[in-house]
Amino acid sequence: MESVRRVAENTRTKLLQAGFEEIYVRGFQAASVSNILKRTSLTRGAFFHHFPDKQTLGYAVLDEVIEEMIRVQWVVPLSTSTDPLSTIAEEFEKGVQYLAAQPVNLGCPLNNLAQEMSALDQGFHERTSRIFELWVETYASALEGGKIAGVVRADVPASATGLFLVAQIEGVLSLAKTTRDASVLRSGSTTLKTFLESLRCE
């Protein structure tokens, strides 16, 4: 019984992962269920057993895969950090390293989906909005925490700066994806670091 559950879970996870990859590469609308199945060794029956339709898979990818990525990259590290300015710079640098190592720069999965779908579909809008807000909020809290810890200057507007930082990161990733130019990533990383240091106490 338990093993059956596990197999089913496993199948669902495979679909979720393959769905994420297909959507990441092609975009949601152009993603095809057939291609997702080719990425696994599963059949259509399996797909529609776990998800009533493609849209629901897209929502699940956001809820379970992409949100988790944001949590792993930003929420968790910042929740335990005593120096949010350095942590943000380091985590961004890690992301830059990862993207620069890829054969093709596909940009930010969250932003890709958000740009494509948020104006077309309420469910995508709500989910991508929520995740972006989680991200901005994480930055804002970390900056507030940094003020209390005496790391961040007291006159920094936490909320607006969180927004500014997320916008800057997404903007740089967008430009780097478009130009396929690694130097854009490096320049963005440097400028971001400079900006972050300008927020530091003394």
Add this chain to the structure above:
Amino acid sequence: MESVRRVAENTRTKLLQAGFEEIYVRGFQAASVSNILKRTSLTRGAFFHHFPDKQTLGYAVLDEVIEEMIRVQWVVPLSTSTDPLSTIAEEFEKGVQYLAAQPVNLGCPLNNLAQEMSALDQGFHERTSRIFELWVETYASALEGGKIAGVVRADVPASATGLFLVAQIEGVLSLAKTTRDASVLRSGSTTLKTFLESLRCE
């Protein structure tokens, strides 16, 4: 002869404009030729007379419509401006006003196309890259001009700052499109203005 030419040009322009709108709303891959035709009063024969396929229309939209938008919004104003910092802030503010007035915020047409297609198609990659570089270069030149005119601080790295500004603008527009929240636009506008003022002499 001339009148025929003019009528034909007109038809082509209609297709280009309708194509731009359809692509702006749905994205390039989901844009359908039938829908483009519905937006005009033309038929398939007219479309495929002027464009051999949908891809070529997409390229023409970039080359003739979207690049022109960047020129009108940034290249032209900055070429005659004596204070690039104010001009950038004002032009961005104009764009923000425009987007906030729309029933749906569809974001930046250039960035939408770039994010969707640059990893999938060489022609889109080249064109969107080129236009972004034009944009960044325009900012960089304007900043250099500002230094000579004594408006911009001499220690401002023109090229990196141009990139930073474009990234910031695209990042803010992306977030605003995703969240459908006009306050994101306002906050982004304010923060951008603050940042621009930090580059001013004295």
Add this chain to the structure above:
Amino acid sequence: MESVRRVAENTRTKLLQAGFEEIYVRGFQAASVSNILKRTSLTRGAFFHHFPDKQTLGYAVLDEVIEEMIRVQWVVPLSTSTDPLSTIAEEFEKGVQYLAAQPVNLGCPLNNLAQEMSALDQGFHERTSRIFELWVETYASALEGGKIAGVVRADVPASATGLFLVAQIEGVLSLAKTTRDASVLRSGSTTLKTFLESLRCE
């Protein structure tokens, strides 16, 4: 499970049969998938589930329908016949009767396809060639058998005569189709019979 298989087989068979008819009437290039579907009660999905494209259907029609017709009309009767000359005449007569009874004489399905497609497409060339060779070979073997049985004159060149007979049959059917004149069929049948009798011992 078995019933599913049977239903699927059934659908495929329906498509094959309807495809044969449509191709028989219009020719392969002018045959339309929509018309094939109208001849069944199936939809496009069913078609493209069983055949990746129209060409593959055409090949299958040759391999499974038309070759079978040649086997039924010529290979099987001649394999059990002790008098090939009479059997050929009788089977041809049967074919003539069938064609004369049709509202429109559409000629020989094999020859139609062969004439239309063999110069344009390798796959059609190979298949129609193979089936014609099977046909000629069947005649040649039967004539050789007839020699051994003492029915056919020993000086008859089996292979060349097989070719001659098939050519004659196809030629007569072609002329009859063109002229829509049943008397051509009758005349051809009579002449063929005379020719066959001229091959008989004594």
Add this chain to the structure above:
Amino acid sequence: MESVRRVAENTRTKLLQAGFEEIYVRGFQAASVSNILKRTSLTRGAFFHHFPDKQTLGYAVLDEVIEEMIRVQWVVPLSTSTDPLSTIAEEFEKGVQYLAAQPVNLGCPLNNLAQEMSALDQGFHERTSRIFELWVETYASALEGGKIAGVVRADVPASATGLFLVAQIEGVLSLAKTTRDASVLRSGSTTLKTFLESLRCE
């Protein structure tokens, strides 16, 4: 005035010739007006000035090009021949040589059109029938002439034999086109000669 007429005639002739070629290669239904124009250096205007539509061109190709071929190859030589049996064999041999020398064996233009169109279109049926009848009649008359001249055996049924010969020729050309095998042509030529000799007096 006359020169204008001649130019016009010339254009029409070019279209007729290019139309013949295109139809010969692709078949009538698959022949495209655009391709015909590519084969000339003419434009659509010229085409539709001379022919109201593709069908009319097809009819003209039959009436003016293909019928002429039959006249040149069979009617004329046999009208002046004193030995129809040899003339038929020789003319067939010439045709065989011509076809064997082509890069692709496209068969008999008349038979191709007849097989494709005679069941679908009354005009094609009438024209191809008429030309075939002309051909058969030419043979029949020549055989009758041969009887009077003492070359052909008196017991040869002229009409049925004319039909038989045309059928045999078309059948051999069909098989040769299908198999792309020059030995079929040679074998057919030999067998035809043998058959023709069997009709000779003494």
Add this chain to the structure above:
DNA sequence: ACTAGCGGGACGCCCCGTTCCT
């Protein structure tokens, strides 16, 4: 007589997401 270009529709093939039945 003919050019040149434009536009109108209809339709072809193919593919997609989805449903239904086992």
Add this chain to the structure above:
DNA sequence: AGGAACGGGGCGTCCCGCTAGT
């Protein structure tokens, strides 16, 4: 969970006619 069937478009192509000019 498997896989056959469904029906709706998608893009591209074709044939044809029109207008204006030479």
